[in-house]
Amino acid sequence: MTSHSSKASSIDTKPMVRIENVFKRFGTHQVLNNISLTVDTGKVCCLIGPSGAGKSTLIRCINYLEKVQKGRIYVNQQLVGYREHNGRLYELRDREASATRADTAMVFQHFNLFPHLSVLQNITEAPIYVKKETRAKAEAYARELLERVGLTGKEDAYPQQLSGGQKQRVAIARALAVRPRLLLFDEPTSALDPELVEEVLEAMRSLARDGQTMVVVTHEIDFARDVADIVVFMDNGQIVESGAPEVVLTAPSHDRTRAFIARVNRHHRG
Known part of the structure; x- marks a missing residue:
């Protein structure tokens, strides 16, 4: 198994x-409290912590x-969702805001595949209709991506014919199709049966080895130890500590982090 240290060092x-002093609340509930974080290009950041x-x-x-x-x-040096003028932020219109998300793709817990579309159609939808690629180009790349996530031959299958692990790997291929x-x-x-987890993690390890920049919310501590360049432990809307996985996961400096890691390890053994 290749660890994160083997990734190419020639990456920009x-x-x-770049996240600077971010606050977010829902009603009176403060969900994010003064969050600052930087993730370099080509690196993997794993966010861990309690629900x-x-x-x-x-x-x-x-x-x-x-x-x-x-x-x-900021993503790829571009302010997300806003423009700045004379030190003040102005919210972008939907179409402009969408353009600021062009470099980013997301894989969700529950796959979010279109049930009425085949695997190939799910993957090519955004490249054809959002990125305006030709169908031939989008389909050729989709087939490459299916091979990459170990699903060659599933092009014409529909989501209901796939296992949870296969659906999530299709979701990863769909996210990659827009070349984020x-x-x-x-x-x-987290929505997968235990025996299906490893096939998804292996697809993600492969992306990490290829230098794909990733931010991963995960409860898979072994995966974070294996793949992350930086592990961030969050609790109560704050970053409690962050650093290299061998530090945060093996010798954390905060009591809250130590208690969380111990609880996860006990659960794992149990």
Whole structure:
């Protein structure tokens, strides 16, 4: 199994994601409280922490599926969802905001495949209708991606004919079809039966080895240890600590992190 240290070192090192002092609340509930984080190009960042820590909300904000009340998020040097003028932020119109998401794709917990479309149609939908690629080009690339995630021969299958692990691998191929600079994952294995988890994680490991920039919300601690360049532990809407996996997952400096890792390890053994 190849670890994150084997990734190419020639990758552009400008930050792919830069989050500055972000606050987000739903009503009176503060979900994100002064979050700042940088993820360099070609790196993998794993967000871990208990339910309700704000991890999923954070990546939804990166993809502008949620709007922040305060702070700034940049993807590939571009401010997401807003333009800045004289130090003030102005919300973009939907079409302009969509353009700021062009470098980002997201893989959700529950696949979100179109049930009435075949696997090939699911993957080619966005390249053809959003990116305006020719059908021939989109389908050729879709077949390459299906081979990459181990699903050659499933082009004409429909989602209901696939296992959960296969659906999630199709969802990964669909996300890659728009050639994103940044790939976001929201608990990609938590809806899967345990025996199907590994095939999805292996597809993600392959992306990491190829230098795909990823931010992954996960409860798979072994995966984070194996693949992440940076592990971020969140609790109560804050980043408690972050750093290399061998530090955060093996010798964390905060009591809250230690307690969380111990609980996850006990659950794993049990």
